Amino acid sequence: MIPADWIYGLIGGLMIGTAAAIYLLVSGRIMGASGILGGIVDGSGRDTLSERLAFVAGLVLVPTILVRVGGVSGDTNATSNVLLLIVAGLAVGIGTRMANGCTSGHGVCGISRFSVRGIAATIAYLFFGGLTMLVARHVLGVI
Helix, strand or coil: CCCCCCHHHHHHHHHHHHHHHHHHHCCCCCCCCCHHHHHHHHCCCCCHHHHHHHHHHHHHHHHHHHHHCCCCCCCCCCCCCHHHHHHHHHHHCCCHCCCCCCHHHHHHHHHCCCCCHHHHHHHHHHHHHHHHHHHHHHCCCCC
């Protein structure tokens, strides 16, 4: 029997792509999660605050609903090392600020628009993510 994990990835990818297209068509802006959240945190998105809050609420509520009533497993492969999770979260946050975007902005929306900046950022994300995993697992042994 074939594991169903790839189906969940395919469905999730289709949902993200569809959401990005709808967001662009409705608002005229790129759906970059870090930019949307950053605008809430730093106050630069006051003019679209309700839209930003609705987006973030959807990021939290939809997976919660799918786990509770949709029969989707909430199990992840995340490490139980809380310190490692905190360091990883901070590194991702700093990286998205340095890159002026995240995988949803650069990867999903940037590549689909043939943005050179989006393609370059996505290549960098993938390379450094792989390098970090290699070092963390095989050199440091923390994962």
